[in-house]
Amino acid sequence: MIHILRNYLFGFVLSGIGFSVAYAQSADFVYGDLLPDAPELAARGEFSVGVRTVTWSNPNQWDIQSFAADSTPRYDRQITVEIWYPSGAEKGAGLTVYEDAMGINGDPNRPLIPFKFQGRSLRDAEPFLPAGPFPLVIVSHGFLGSRYLMSYLTENLASKGYVVVAIDHPESTFQQPGKFVSTLYYRALDDLYVLDQVAKYADGQSGSFLSGLVDVNRTALVGYSMGGYGVLNAAGAGYSQMLGRMVAQFAGGSSIMDNRIFSHPGYVPLTDTRVKAIVAFAPWGMQRGAWDEDGLKGVSIPTFLVAGDQDDISGYEDGVKAIYQGLSNSRRYMLVYQQARHNVAPNPPPTASFADGIHGEEYMRYAEPVWDERRINNINQHFLTAFLGIYLKDEQGLAEYLDLSVDSLSETWKGFKPRTSIGMQLHRASPE
Structure with a gap:
């Protein structure tokens, strides 16, 4: 009887505020x-979305793998x-x-398992030029990951008038895993290389779409986990001496990272x-000593951090929260999912990860133990729409969506x- 009453009351409350449970279960x-x-x-914007795949070659780079x-x-x-980009196709x-x-290519315990999923975009659709040019958002996945890891967000932003470019970082994907030192060195450089390539093809005479x-x-720049590590460096955060020693240790003693170490005499910030x-x-x-207080001061542009306060990969108190506190020269925000761990960014777990015999890590690569990943996705869409709208489009009316009480339950x-x-x-917080 109590169970029936609870279900009845729950349905009454939902109907009273206009929810449709059937849609969520469709x-x-x-x-x-x-x-x-x-x-x-979180709702999609006014544009239909086109999508295309492109491969570029960055010549004469360090082959850190070798x-x-x-x-x-x-x-x-x-x-x-x-x-992903705004398209002229019918919405x-x-x-x-x-x-x-x-899975992980080459790992017998977690063999690579291809899967497919749908997205709300149209392959090779014509771009909608009359409303452009549009701001650019570059998206960087975690280690290991893929360019599709946050498609819920990339499609959503494109529908709102952004060109969104998500990277497959070489030596850092499920299909092409490599030495971690490659990821440590290349993340920020890949982001800025892609920015240069987009600028090249965005030229009015390029003939490109x-x-x-x-x-x-x-x-x-938007990044998750190691992608977040990269976008901080690309925005001007200098690395610590400890990270420089780590890279040298795993790169045959090479000092290739020295000019990105904040305290090094040859330091050159990667600001653009x-x-x-x-x-x-x-x-x-x-948490691993990649940053210090002085290096983080190099970021002076607006920054939005997203964290789980139980993050067991990047850490919270001595991890993401410490980064937030160290970005003292930046207008900054930090959205915290309470009782969440590390997976505050990706798509929900693929259906294929539910199958019998699939290693449990494939599901946990995407899932949160407490939160519904689909709800996290919607909340991320909401807040990034506000943040990017303010700082890339000067839509100051969106500021009220960020001018909130700290605790979501207080009001x-x-x-x-x-x-x-x-x-x-x-x-x-504002710059100090």
């Missing part, structure tokens, strides 16, 4: 679709990106199928004036439905 649910309790700004004590070879670094024109993989579509002078804001989901490194946050503003904190 077999047609696609990553990034709205749950009934999604906050206001470094030895007496050898530092070079190679052409092949970088594949997925590009809701169709679905595309993304092909990804879970990007021609006239992108305003690279309004760029944001085209980058106007950064977003770092669960950024790695502080209903702007844009959240009644009784759904719970389990989060939003910290914000």
Whole structure:
């Protein structure tokens, strides 16, 4: 009887505030679709979304995979990106199928398992030039990961008038794993190389589909985990001496990282004036000594951090929160999911990860033990819409969505439905 009454009351409350439970349970649910309790700004924007795959070659780069004590070879670094953009196609024109993989290539305990999933974009659709040029968002996955890891977000932002470019970082994907030292060295450099490539093809005379579509002078970098580590460096955060020693140790004693170590006499910050804001989901490194207080002061552009206060990969108190406190020269925000661990950024777990005989790590690569990943996705869509709208589009009316009480339970946050503003904190601070 109590069980029946509880279900009745729950259904009454949901119907009273306009929820539709059937939609959330629909077999047609696609990553990034709205749950009934999604906050206001999570809804897709006015544009249909096109998507294309492009591969670029960055010549004459360090082949860190092959470094030895007496050898530092070079190679052409092949970088594949997925590009989502506003399209002139009829809104809701169709679905595309993304092909990804879970597991780790070459690991007999976690063999590579290809899988497919749908997205709400149209492959090779014509770009919608009359409304452009659009700001640029570059997205960097974790270690290991893929360019599709945050498709719920990339598609959503493209529908709101952004060109979104997600990177497959070489030697750092499920399909192409490599030495961790390659990721330590290349993350920020890959981000800025992709920015240069987009700028090249955005030129009005390039003949590319990007021609006239992108305003690279309004760029944001978004990264998750090791991607967050990279975007901080790309935005001007100098690395610590400890990280320099770590890279040298695993790169055959090479000092290739020296000019990015804040305290080194040859230090050169990687700041780029085209980058106007950064977003770092669960950024790695502080807990492991990659950053120090002086190096983090190099970031002066607006920064939005997302953290789980139980993060057991990047850490919280001595990890993401310490980064937030160290970014003292930046206008900064930190969204905290209470009782969440590290997976505050990716798509929900693939259906294929539920199958019998699949290693449990494939599910846990995406899932949160307490939170529904789909709800996290909607909340991320909401807050990044506000943050990027303010700092890339000067949509100052969105500031009220970030001017909130720290604790989500103390009052209903702007844009959240009644009784759904719970389990989060939003910290914000100005440059000191």
